[in-house]
Amino acid sequence: MTKPPRYRRVLLKLSGEALVGEGGYGIDPAIVRSIAEQIRRVWELGVAIGVVVGGGNIWRGATASAAGMDRATADYAGMLATIINALALQDALEKLGVPTRTMTAIDVHAVAEPYIRRRAIHHLEKGLVVLFAAGTGNPFMTTDTAAALRALEIGAEVLLMAKNRVDGVYDDDPRKNPNARRFDHLSYLDALNSRLAVMDSTALSLCMDNNLPIIVFNLQAEGSIERAVTGEEIGTLVAQSA
Secondary structure (H helix, E strand, O other): OOOOOOOOEEEEEEOHHHHOOOOOOOOOHHHHHHHHHHHHHHHOOOOEEEEEEOOOOOOOHHHHHHOOOOHHHHHHHHHHHHHHHHHHHHHHHHHOOOOEEEEEOOOOOOOOEEOOHHHHHHHHHOOOEEEEEOOOOOOOOOHHHHHHHHHHHHOOOEEEEEEOOOOOEEOOOOOOOOOOOEEOEEEHHHHHHOOOOOOOHHHHHHHHHOOOOEEEEEOOOOOHHHHHHOOOOOOEEEEOOO
């Protein structure tokens, strides 16, 4: 029997890499469908879900900038990549019978709605899953910052940071150091001071200043999104005190 949800409104952050298959680039429809199925199970619990998706599977502004491209231009290209990913996820969700809206921080009227906070909240209250694309709409800002910002704007109770093949926050890279220690609980200040790989410092500071808890977990683990939403201790909880 499925547990009742602990949280009634959540913001899920997906990296662009979460959509990649064996090729290491682009979008794998089977993986997108699997993520959509996880989101559907949470939606069926009556939880209001907003999703911020990254674009690193297609384009990374920082990488292009390091190669000589103007940083602002590179970041705008990255915003377009997030829109592509959001449309792919929207299609997969709708094929599963989940009503979905994609909202973008930059105007792309032919494919998505412009982001308007009150309209986004209205969609959530009507039972739609809302996908937030194009980051904050500003260069030099990551999609982590967009996730923290949108979570606060829609009144989410928790920010769910879905990671690829990493089941929480460690004191070192567990893929390189087999002795790396995972934290079950972590304070915002400890995460900031130790520069642990939770999210970028701007996003983490925004969560800390507004007391928004963060759960960092492995997206690939069976039913991980549902388990986080129903209050199971999964991954690492980042909050005011460890």
